[in-house]
Amino acid sequence: MRATNDELLKAVELALAGEWNAAHNLVQQHENDATAAWIHAVLHKVEGDLGNARYWYQRADQMKHVADEPREELAGIQVELTMN
Numbered sequence: 001m002r003a004t005n006d007e008l009l010k011a012v013e014l015a016l017a018g019e020w021n022a023a024h025n026l027v028q029q030h031e032n033d034a035t036a037a038w039i040h041a042v043l044h045k046v047e048g049d050l051g052n053a054r055y056w057y058q059r060a061d062q063m064k065h066v067a068d069e070p071r072e073e074l075a076g077i078q079v080e081l082t083m084n
Helices: 005-016 019-028 034-047 050-060 070-083
Strands: none
Touching: 005 019, 005 034, 005 070, 019 034, 034 050, 034 070
16 A cells, blocks of 8 residues: 555654654555665664665665665655655
8 A cells, every 4th residue: 555645754753753653653564665765774774773764765766865865865755755
């Protein structure tokens, strides 16, 4: 099932608020959605689990962002979601 923009925006907002577990629980429900996978990657980067983060970056086809600063990256995802 594809995640809605509202669900993905909520996950980003939770992540930016430091609510890692809540954000993670939300994106895990949408493992086949590319944007959810991208958010999932950032969450694992924040956690320090870089191997898992790389896996999710690959699933999201967003390897170009693997070295990005997480808060800026989440803000960028937020902008993309609000433009759709």
